Structure formats: structure tokens, C-alpha cells
Amino acid sequence: APPEIRTLTLTYALAGADCIDVAADPAVIAAAKSGLDAAERIAKADQRSGYRRPWLMVSMSAGEDPHFRKAEFDPAICPKDCPRPCEKICPVEAIEFAADFAGVRRDRCYGCGRCLPVCPWGLIAAHSYPTPIDAVAQQVLSHVDALEIHTHVGEHAAFKDPWQTLQPWVGNLQIISISCPDGEGLINYLKDLQQIMKVPESAPGKDLKASAIALKTKSHHVIWQTDGRP
Numbered sequence: 171a172p173p174e175i176r177t178l179t180l181t182y183a184l185a186g187a188d189c190i191d192v193a194a195d196p197a198v199i200a201a202a203k204s205g206l207d208a209a210e211r212i213a214k215a216d217q218r219s220g221y222r223r224p225w226l227m228v229s230m231s232a233g234e235d236p237h238f239r240k241a242e243f244d245p246a247i248c249p250k251d252c253p254r255p256c257e258k259i260c261p262v263e264a265i266e267f268a269a270d271f272a273g274v275r276r277d278r279c280y281g282c283g284r285c286l287p288v289c290p291w292g293l294i295a296a297h298s299y300p301t302p303i304d305a306v307a308q309q310v311l312s313h314v315d316a317l318e319i320h321t322h323v324g325e326h327a328a329f330k331d332p333w334q335t336l337q338p339w340v341g342n343l344q345i346i347s348i349s350c351p352d353g354e355g356l357i358n359y360l361k362d363l364q365q366i367m368k369v370p371e372s373a374p375g376k377d378l379k380a381s382a383i384a385l386k387t388k389s390h391h392v393i394w395q396t397d398g399r400p
Contacts (some may be wrong), residue, residue, distance in 0.1 A: 172197060174204065174228055175198055175201040177191065177205065178205070181207070182224070184212060189225040190206075190224050191318060194228040194229060194306050195334050196277070198288055199313055199314065203226065204227055209223075225344050225345065226315050227314065227317065227345065229319075229349075231320040232321045233330050237282050240279045240281055241265070241296055242296070242297050243274065243295070245272035249299065256285040256288055261395065262279070262280065264278035264279040265285060281296060283296060311339040314347070317345075319332075319348055320349045320350075322350060323351075324355070329363060329366065344391070348360070349397055350355035352397065377385040
């Protein structure tokens, strides 16, 4: 929930985290940025000379994602005498029964699911809605510092299409992380992605940690996060 996201972000920021990774959802990003702002104010008040604001990263998947679960119901069939526990339990006030609007405000709902079991009539369901990559680029990337893209071996087309859409928006990012689980042909697949992204080849050097190789480009670093590979 956004309040918990804000608190966790604030806590990790004050603890010295360098980068905080959240879902590419505007509501989640807003909560995380609120936490970062609060941490910055606390650090300034405490005169923490070594404090550095963490980068904010968003994660998304190439291909079918990104998508987010949203609550949904038809307010027209809600009984008029219903006490509306859904409206009371929603932590972000996404459910409203007002004169000008009734139902779920999707821009506020983040899919916590708390409203589903409390409906006396079982009228609320949760659905995942595809979010267009261009919408993510315009609504999200201008508000964050880093991006993680999840992919799998062999998903060349699924990676190339969204990358072409995202490319104009990634110039100001500090880090781009490509996350890909181990599998047959992994190294060749990553080299193919390297060509798609036009990242210059570079030797890992002595600073190879875990399985992330940082390759410096003109404006940011690319991290190859080869999950599960020694």
C-alpha cells in the first residue's frame, strides 16, 4: 500500500540504500518519492553530511507486461442499502460513491485486494489491465532515475519493440538494468540485446560482482543482471 511504500522507502533511504526499486505504477512512484522527500528533510534536519538521496528505479517486463491488477465492479448493481465497507477499507480512497462518480478510480487503485473479501455481495473482482509501453514511458520515466527491464532468452522481438519506444526517454536515466534468468543460449541472447541497445562491448574487469556487469555509455550504465547464473 502507498503508506507502507512511503515508510519503507523513507527507512531504506535513511539506512543508506543507493537505489530503491518499485513497480512502474504512478501511484507507487508517487508514494516512493514522498518517502524520499521525507528522508531528505530528516537528513537535512539532522545535519547528515554524508546523506545522498537514493536513485528511484522502476521495474517492467518486456513483452506482455507491464500490467497491474485493479479492483472493478459495477456500481449500478450495488444495493442501495449496502453499508459500503469497500469504500471504508480502501487505503487510498479509490472507491467512491459520489454524485459525479461511482466506482473505482483506476488511477488510484494499486490492487491491494482489501475490498474483495469485504463486499457483502461478492460484486468486486480484480483484473489485470495491459499498460501501453508508450504510456509507461511518458508517465513514469521522466519521474525516476533508473529502469529495470525483465526479459527471457529468445524474446528478441518482445524486447526490441518496447526498447524502441522507451529509447527516447532513457537518456536521463542513471542506470538501466536488464534482468534475464539463466537458460540455454543466455550469453548469445544478451549479446543480441547489446546490439539492439547499441551498448559497446567491454571486458568485465576486476570489478565483477555477483553477476552484474556495468558497461558505461554516454549517459548511463547498463547492468546485465543474469539471475541464477554463477
